[in-house]
Each structure stands twice: as structure tokens, then as C-alpha cells.
Amino acid sequence: MTLESLFEALKRSVEEFKLEEAKNITKELLKAKVDPLKVINDVLGPTMEEVGEKFDKMEIFLPELMGAAEVMKETTAILTTHLKESAIEHPKPKGKVILGTVHGDIHEIGKDIVKIMLEVSGFEVFDLGRDVPSIQFIERAEEVGADIIALSALMTTTMGSQKEVIELLEALGKRENFIVIIGGAPTSETWQKEIGADGWTETAGGAGKLATKLIEGKVK
Amino acid sequence: MVTPPWRINEILDRAETGPVCLEKDFDLKILVPELRRVIKDYDIQFDPLTPVPSDNSLADSMWNAAMDLYLEVGTLCTDTHRRIIFTEDEIKEALGNFPGKFTFGYGCDSREITNRQIEDTKRPFCMLSPDITCDEDLFVPMSMAYLQEPLADGVCAPILDEIEGMPIRSGYPTEVKGSVAHAMMFREAARRVGRPGIFLKSVGTAESDAAQIAASNPEWGERLTDGRFVASVTELKINNSLLNKMVHFHTYGCFVGALTGPILGGYTGGAEGTAIVGIAYHIQGLLVNQAHFQNYFPFHLKHTCNTTRELLWVISTTYQALARNSNLISTSNGFTAAGPCTPMVLKEAAAHSLVSVVSGGNLWEIAVAKNKHKNYATPMEARMAVEVGCGAAKEKYSREDVNEIILNLLKMYEDKIPDAPLGKNFRECYDIRKCKPSTEYMNLYKNSKKELIDYGVPFIY
Numbered sequence: 001m002t003l004e005s006l007f008e009a010l011k012r013s014v015e016e017f018k019l020e021e022a023k024n025i026t027k028e029l030l031k032a033k034v035d036p037l038k039v040i041n042d043v044l045g046p047t048m049e050e051v052g053e054k055f056d057k058m059e060i061f062l063p064e065l066m067g068a069a070e071v072m073k074e075t076t077a078i079l080t081t082h083l084k085e086s087a088i089e090h091p092k093p094k095g096k097v098i099l100g101t102v103h104g105d106i107h108e109i110g111k112d113i114v115k116i117m118l119e120v121s122g123f124e125v126f127d128l129g130r131d132v133p134s135i136q137f138i139e140r141a142e143e144v145g146a147d148i149i150a151l152s153a154l155m156t157t158t159m160g161s162q163k164e165v166i167e168l169l170e171a172l173g174k175r176e177n178f179i180v181i182i183g184g185a186p187t188s189e190t191w192q193k194e195i196g197a198d199g200w201t202e203t204a205g206g207a208g209k210l211a212t213k214l215i216e217g218k219v220k
Numbered sequence: 221m222v223t224p225p226w227r228i229n230e231i232l233d234r235a236e237t238g239p240v241c242l243e244k245d246f247d248l249k250i251l252v253p254e255l256r257r258v259i260k261d262y263d264i265q266f267d268p269l270t271p272v273p274s275d276n277s278l279a280d281s282m283w284n285a286a287m288d289l290y291l292e293v294g295t296l297c298t299d300t301h302r303r304i305i306f307t308e309d310e311i312k313e314a315l316g317n318f319p320g321k322f323t324f325g326y327g328c329d330s331r332e333i334t335n336r337q338i339e340d341t342k343r344p345f346c347m348l349s350p351d352i353t354c355d356e357d358l359f360v361p362m363s364m365a366y367l368q369e370p371l372a373d374g375v376c377a378p379i380l381d382e383i384e385g386m387p388i389r390s391g392y393p394t395e396v397k398g399s400v401a402h403a404m405m406f407r408e409a410a411r412r413v414g415r416p417g418i419f420l421k422s423v424g425t426a427e428s429d430a431a432q433i434a435a436s437n438p439e440w441g442e443r444l445t446d447g448r449f450v451a452s453v454t455e456l457k458i459n460n461s462l463l464n465k466m467v468h469f470h471t472y473g474c475f476v477g478a479l480t481g482p483i484l485g486g487y488t489g490g491a492e493g494t495a496i497v498g499i500a501y502h503i504q505g506l507l508v509n510q511a512h513f514q515n516y517f518p519f520h521l522k523h524t525c526n527t528t529r530e531l532l533w534v535i536s537t538t539y540q541a542l543a544r545n546s547n548l549i550s551t552s553n554g555f556t557a558a559g560p561c562t563p564m565v566l567k568e569a570a571a572h573s574l575v576s577v578v579s580g581g582n583l584w585e586i587a588v589a590k591n592k593h594k595n596y597a598t599p600m601e602a603r604m605a606v607e608v609g610c611g612a613a614k615e616k617y618s619r620e621d622v623n624e625i626i627l628n629l630l631k632m633y634e635d636k637i638p639d640a641p642l643g644k645n646f647r648e649c650y651d652i653r654k655c656k657p658s659t660e661y662m663n664l665y666k667n668s669k670k671e672l673i674d675y676g677v678p679f680i681y
């Protein structure tokens with residue numbers, strides 16, 4: 001197989017979320033001494049972007065999006081392990097994110113989509129699920145050394161918990177340690193400013209870009 | 221034995237002893253592949269040109285697919301990580317003992333609710349509901365405005381998110397306080413419009429089990445003749461807090477509704493999977509949520525509405541499958557993209573109720589403006605839906621008739637769904653002191669009705 005056709009096959013296996021096939025092709029690529037970074041940047045990244053666009057247009061649905069993201073994650077892991085072994089400088093995850101739906105709230109499909117969007121943008125995401133007590137976001141964030149805390153709230157009666165997490169961070173003197181982003185249908189930029197969160201987007205699609213922008217700003 | 225409840229202790233036991241399953245595995249390794257399998261095995265296909273199919277064998281195949289799916293998948297309890305699974309005989313027992321009719325409400329305001337057949341000429345049971353949060357001072361006027369609608373057989377109140385100047389927080393004492401106030405004010409509003417015994421569905425303000433339980437009181441709060449919800453967690457999941465509500469409602473003795481909305485674009489995928497899961501939810505609703513009726517709102521992941529072509533098909537096929545294979549009672553909960561006082565919302569409302577009624581559903585109308593803007597809902601949208609729904613039954617409309625009308629209505633609003641107009645809020649549409657719609661909205665309603673009649677849309681009067 002030519003390199004081009006291997007790339008094409010890898011792209012297809014991500015789109016059709018065929019994990020074993022993707023792993024085999026990746027191994028073949030490594031055997032052929034292809035630069036792992038090239039595979040990540042030229043094949044996996046753009047493929048996932050296309051998959052994301054298809055989901056946005058509802059040409060594919062959540063299980064397909066999740067399946068493709070899973071394959072992308074696993075193949076990227078193989079490639080980065082190889083980078084580590086070969087002592088070439090490898091791309092680290094852009095950052096670690098603690099994500100969850102806030103206390104009292106069991107709505108979580110939106111949060112599930114945000115998770116994928118952050119992952120495909122290169123973040124490592126720790127999903128705490130739904131109805132997560134405010135303090136738990138902070139405890140877990142410290143445990144894993146997170147950079148970002150991302151809070152989803154779908155009800156006006158639970159938006160207050162987004163504020164509570166920020167207030168707790170401030171009271172504990174830890175506000176500066178984390179970037180806090182928020183989202184969910186009843187939230188807005190006004191609410192973000194009011195509670196002093198660092199970022200907000202209306203849809204999951206913007207979450208990756210938002211997190212990247214904020215983390216780059218912090219590093220500088 | 222009449223169900224529900226169907227063997228409460230069996231559910232509590234299975235939620236603790238059923239096979240262990242992690243949530244992620246349940247979603248992606250059990251539900252999704254099984255759903256794909258049944259769609260293929262039963263050869264279910266969505267046809268965009270026939271949002272209201274007249275094919276009985278399709279309805280039966282979908283019922284069989286949903287039964288097959290539910291027997292394999294069951295319901296996951298997310299607190300215990302256990303699957304609650306049933307045998308076919310158990311499902312048949314529960315279905316076989318379902319009476320297919322109840323009397324909701326009391327005294328001269330009581331009404332019978334029943335299951336309906338496809339193309340049934342029996343008037344649908346009409347629940348009217350804003351399905352949205354409102355300012356505290358609007359709660360009573362908005363409730364009264366809905367309660368005085370002549371076609372309302374039952375009403376669900378708006379949701380409070382503030383009480384006596386305090387924001388209500390889910391799981392906090394303010395939620396209990398707000399929920400008790402909600403129940404009291406709603407009851408009072410019903411008496412003030414002269415319908416003290418009307419079926420009330422409450423209390424949307426109570427998100428937690430504790431707040432729901434606090435509102436049960438035959439004197440000032442939720443009565444035995446009222447209805448309450450046990451929701452589900454998307455998709456085909458339940459948790460302890462929801463099961464707490466189930467046990468409480470049954471031991472208290474009020475009517476239980478299962479609240480279920482499979483999400484098109486989410487785990488259920490496209491129209492086929494969403495409808496099959498929707499039917500399976502009705503089986504779950506009887507056995508796990510142990511509900512007397514179901515409130516069904518499949519909706520679009522991106523647009524939070526169910527008036528798109530695919531979703532009208534989902535609604536139609538779900539109700540046809542239920543009507544031909546069970547006597548379950550279900551209200552069809554409309555969700556529009558456009559908001560109050562726009563020509564578009566009235567067309568969407570008409571489309572939703574027409575499809576629901578001709579396919580065998582009762583009505584629950586109607587969440588508007590993508591269901592996310594406080595104070596954005598008025599009884600006028602609901603009025604349109606129920607006048608049309610009752611008209612379709614009275615005028616003996618067939619599925620073919622409705623399919624043709626729907627294709628025309630879709631042409632008028634379908635492409636506007638992504639950027640649908642928000643319209644006006646309750647304050648802008650109603651005289652709040654008199655609980656009366658504005659002249660502007662009345663005129664819009666009249667003109668829209670004329671236009672819809674030209675397209676063959678039926679009205680009860």
C-alpha cells in the first residue's frame with residue numbers, strides 16, 4: 001500500500017470508528033517509519049474536524065461522533081507512545097479539564113458533547129458526570145492537576161452552582177489556580193461576567209477553541 | 221389486578237440485584253448496537269416524503285423492534301449501576317392489566333382520559349402547559365390564563381425559579397419552599413377561574429424528590445386526583461431520586477406520568493432509532509416508572525423542537541405502534557422552534573397536534589421558543605394546537621389527509637427552524653390583570669386560522 005492509501009484507510013477507519021483496523025494501520029505506518037506527528041497533524045486532526053462538522057450538520061449522530069473520537073484517542077495514544085520511545089519531543093495534551101453537570105442537575109447530553117469537542121481539540125478530559133457537588137469539582141481538579149474546570153448547567157435553578165464553585169475557589173484562595181468555563185442553555189455571556197467565570201460559549205462546537213484560547217493566554 | 225403499579229418491590233429489588241453495568245457500557249456497548257440491530261432486523265426506514273405514514277405493517281414492525289430492544293437492554297439504574305430487566309411474560313402481564321382509561325380531576329371538572337386508536341374520532345384529552353419558567357409575579361396570571369382555556373381538560377403550571385425574592389436552587393430549602401408555594405398558588409388559581417377540580421399536573425418547580433414529596437397535601441397541595449411526573453434519564457435510564465418519587469406517588473395515591481423525551485441526534489441516532497426508543501420508553505414507563513400515562517416529547521438535539529420532518533415522523537410512528545399494539549395512554553408534548561405571537565409558531569402548533577391526534581395520541585401543548593426562554597409561552601399557542609387536534613378527530617381526518625397537509629405546512633416553516641423568531645413574551649402578549657390576550661395576538665390568531673383552513677387544516681369550531 002502506498003502512504004497515501006494508508007492515510008486514506010486510516011481516515012476511513014476513524015470515520016467508521018473501526019478501532020482494530022485503525023490500530024493496525026497505525027502500526028503499519030510506524031513500521032514504514034512515517035513521522036507520527038505527521039499522522040496526527042495531517043490525518044487524524046483534519047479527519048476529526050470533518051467528523052465534527054458532519055455532526056454539526058446532523059449528518060451523523062452522537063454515537064458516531066463518540067465512536068470516531070474514541071478511535072482517534074486510541075490511535076493518537078499509540079503514536080505518542082512511539083514518540084516517547086523514540087525520544088522525539090511529543091505533543092502533550094493541551095491541558096487537563098475537569099468537566100461535569102453541576103449539583104442538582106441531571107441534564108447531561110450537552111455536557112457529553114462538550115467532552116468530545118474538548119478531547120478532539122487535544123485536551124485530556126475528566127468527566128465527573130451529572131449532579132456533581134460543587135466541592136468535588138475543586139477536589140478532583142487538584143487531584144489530577146487540572147488546568148480548567150468546565151461546568152454545565154441546564155436549569156436556572158442550578159446555574160447558582162456555577163457561581164458557587166467560583167465562590168468556593170475564591171474563599172479557599174484557589175481561584176488563580178484554575179480557568180473556569182461555563183455553558184448550558186440558560187447561561188449567557190452576561191452570566192459568565194456576573195459570576196466571574198473565564199469563558200462561555202453557546203454551543204459545544206466553540207468549547208475547544210475557547211479552552212485553547214484561554215489556556216494559551218494563561219501560559220503566556 | 222390493575223396496573224400500575226406493577227409490582228413495585230420487583231423494581232426496587234432489581235435495581236439492587238440486576239446485572240452490573242457501567243453507564244458508558246450501557247450507552248455505547250448495549251443500547252447503541254442493539255438499536256442498530258433491531259433497525260436492521262425489522263427493516264425500519266424513515267421516508268422524508270411521508271412524515272405521516274399510513275402503513276400498519278410499519279407500525280407493527282416498530283412495536284416488535286421496540287419490544288425486542290427493551291427485552292435485550294432493559295433500564296439502567298445509574299445509582300446502583302444495575303440493569304432492570306424483564307421477561308416477555310412480565311411485560312405482557314403489565315400491559316394486559318392496564319385499564320386504558322382513568323378519571324383525572326374531581327367533581328364536575330373531572331375528565332376521562334383513555335388510550336386512542338389511529339384515526340380515532342374520539343376527542344383527545346387536552347393538557348395545556350407553558351412548560352417554561354416564569355417571573356414570580358406572573359405565576360398566578362399565567363396559570364389562570366391557561367386554566368380558563370375552554371378546551372383544557374387538565375393544566376400544568378409554569379415553573380418558579382424564584383420565591384419571595386430568593387432564587388430557587390435545586391436541592392436547597394428554597395426549592396421546597398418554592399414547590400409548596402407553587403402547589404398552593406396553582407390550586408388557588410384553579411378555584412379562581414371556577415374549575416377547582418380540574419386535573420393539575422404539578423409541581424415542575426420541584427426538581428428533587430424531597431421537594432416533590434413536600435408538595436403532597438390533599439388540602440392545599442397536590443391531591444390524589446392530580447398527576448405527577450417520574451422522569452427518565454436519557455436514554456432508558458433511571459436513578460434512585462426518580463424511584464423515590466415513584467414509590468412516594470404510588471403510596472400517596474395520585475396519578476403518575478412518565479416523562480420521556482428521546483433525543484434525535486443523540487444516542488438514539490436518526491428518526492428510526494428515536495422512534496423505537498420512544499416506544500420502548502412507553503414499556504419502561506409502565507413497568508419501571510409505573511405510570512398511568514406518559515408524556516412523550518422526542519426532540520431535536522440542536523433545535524430543541526419536535527416540529528421538524530423527522531420528528532413528526534417519530535411522533536406519528538410511535539403513536540401508531542402504541543395504538544395498534546397496546547392500550548397505553550400517552551400525551552404528545554409539542555415543542556416548537558418559534559416563539560409566541562409569530563405566524564410560524566401557530567403553524568408548528570397545528571402540525572404537531574394534527575400528527576399526534578390522527579396517529580392515536582392525546583395532547584400536551586405546548587413548549588415554544590425552543591423551550592429555553594423564561595416567560596416565553598402563552599395559552600394562544602396551546603389553543604391553536606388543541607383546536608386543531610380536536611378538529612382532526614371530529615372531522616374524521618385520515619393519515620393520508622394529514623400527510624398531505626403536513627407536507628404543505630413544512631414547506632412554510634421547515635427552513636426557518638434553525639433561526640426561528642423568538643416572538644414576544646407573556647407580558648407582551650397578555651393583559652396580565654385580565655388574563656386576556658392582546659388584540660395584536662387575537663388578530664394574528666384569526667388570520668392564521670383563516671390561512672390554515674385554506675390549507676385544509678381542521679378546527680373544532
Ligand code: B12
Nearest residue numbers: 106107108110152155156182183184185203204351454591
Ligand atoms: C432533555 C431534557 C430533560 C431530560 C434530560 C436527560 C438527560 N439526562 O440529559 C429529562 C427528561 C431527564 C429532564 C428532566 C427534568 N427537566 Co428537563 N429539559 C430537557 C430539555 C428539553 C433539553 C435539554 C437538552 O438535552 N438539550 C440538548 C443539548 C445538546 O443542549 P444543551 O444541554 O443546551 O448543551 C449545548 C450547549 O448548551 C452547550 N453546553 C452545555 N453545557 C456546556 C458546558 C460548557 C462548559 C460549555 C462551554 C458549553 C456547554 O453545548 C451543548 C451542545 O451545543 C430542556 C429544555 C432546553 N431547551 O434546554 C429541559 C429543561 C432544562 N428541563 C427542565 C426541568 C424543569 C426538568 C425537571 C425538573 C422536570 C421535572 N419536574 O421532573 C427534570 C430535572 C430533574 C433534575 N434534577 O435535573 C427545565 C428547567 C427549568 C429551569 N428551572 O430552568 C427546562 C429548561 C425545560 C423547561 N423550559 O421547563 N429534562
